[in-house]
Amino acid sequence: MQQLNLLSLYFLFLLTIQQWAGTSAQAQAPAPAPSGPTNITQILEKAGQFTTFIRLLKSTQEADQINTMLNSSSNQALTIFSPTDNAFSGLASGALNSLSDQQKIQLIQFHILPAFISTSQFQTVSNPLRTQAGNADDGKFSLNVSTSGNQVNLTTGVDTTTVSNTIYTDKRLAVYQVDKVLLPLALFGTPASPAPAPSKPGKDVPTSSDSSAGSSDTVDTSAAHDSSLRRLGVATRVTVGGAILAAISLAL
Numbered sequence: 001m002q003q004l005n006l007l008s009l010y011f012l013f014l015l016t017i018q019q020w021a022g023t024s025a026q027a028q029a030p031a032p033a034p035s036g037p038t039n040i041t042q043i044l045e046k047a048g049q050f051t052t053f054i055r056l057l058k059s060t061q062e063a064d065q066i067n068t069m070l071n072s073s074s075n076q077a078l079t080i081f082s083p084t085d086n087a088f089s090g091l092a093s094g095a096l097n098s099l100s101d102q103q104k105i106q107l108i109q110f111h112i113l114p115a116f117i118s119t120s121q122f123q124t125v126s127n128p129l130r131t132q133a134g135n136a137d138d139g140k141f142s143l144n145v146s147t148s149g150n151q152v153n154l155t156t157g158v159d160t161t162t163v164s165n166t167i168y169t170d171k172r173l174a175v176y177q178v179d180k181v182l183l184p185l186a187l188f189g190t191p192a193s194p195a196p197a198p199s200k201p202g203k204d205v206p207t208s209s210d211s212s213a214g215s216s217d218t219v220d221t222s223a224a225h226d227s228s229l230r231r232l233g234v235a236t237r238v239t240v241g242g243a244i245l246a247a248i249s250l251a252l
């Protein structure tokens with residue numbers, strides 16, 4: 001009996017060591033070289049919580065273009081508004097998928113300004129801001145700033161968000177966190193008569209993706225995500241339990 005206890009303790013110990021080794025290896029992931037060209041993907045990866053935006057930057061080739069611009073001798077400067085993963089899961093589901101590849105590029109470019117804007121410069125910029133998505137003259141890619149004290153809001157005509165954090169800044173690049181995806185009128189503008197809001201209390205979903213309206217729009221992706229996480233958790237516990245059982249039966 002004592003032997004059995006010792007053995008299962010030993011296996012538990014091994015499991016713990018393994019887990020500890022796993023997490024510490026993650027924590028000690030190779031530090032990015034401090035010098036070298038600016039790498040937007042690396043900056044956002046380091047900041048965490050921007051996986052969807054990173055994926056879109058890559059799939060639209062915008063990440064490469066940003067890095068090339070910042071590594072060129074042209075002195076091109078950029079300001080990037082980076083929506084969090086929560087911002088993307090706050091979109092009506094299907095909103096992204098209903099966009100063509102070209103529209104996805106426009107959506108990402110709408111989050112990029114061809115100029116460096118420091119936090120204090122937001123107070124004095126003139127509206128509308130020019131974005132990489134194109135000319136704001138027709139109002140379709142309009143992005144306006146309003147400030148009050150240190151608070152900076154961005155308004156697209158579809159939604160409004162607050163610049164909530166500075167992620168990175170150097171002489172040529174400023175990256176700010178925003179908690180909503182900036183939805184340009186050109187892609188998400190509502191038709192004249194707004195559709196009745198789907199009954200989803202408390203969720204700030206733009207009534208925009210009317211073109212993609214349908215049963216799929218009622219699927220809550222964040223809930224699905226949660227439950228799959230929970231399932232993962234259960235699976236992990238089962239595995240650990242199984243290992244302990246195996247340890248015990250080995251000892252018998």
Ligand SMILES: *[C@@H]1O[C@H](CO)[C@@H](O)[C@H](O)[C@H]1NC(C)=O
Pocket residue numbers: 039040041042045067
């Ligand atoms: C930028 O960083 C990402 C992730 O760290 C890496 O995969 C990519 O190769 C880097 N790009 C360049 C041009 O160094």
Ligand SMILES: *[C@@H]1O[C@H](CO)[C@@H](O)[C@H](O)[C@H]1NC(C)=O
Pocket residue numbers: 037067068071072
């Ligand atoms: C940055 O620019 C230098 C000089 O033009 C070039 O040699 C280097 O390959 C570039 N690096 C990246 C990651 O584009």
Ligand SMILES: *[C@@H]1O[C@H](CO)[C@@H](O)[C@H](O)[C@H]1NC(C)=O
Pocket residue numbers: 146147148151152153160161162
């Ligand atoms: C910014 O937006 C928030 C929330 O929509 C609002 O309460 C606040 O008054 C706005 N501030 C400015 C300066 O527009």
Ligand SMILES: *[C@@H]1O[C@H](CO)[C@@H](O)[C@H](O)[C@H]1NC(C)=O
Pocket residue numbers: 127128142143144155156157158
């Ligand atoms: C942005 O500001 C310009 C100039 O003040 C104004 O004409 C335009 O309607 C504004 N657009 C939005 C979406 O607020």
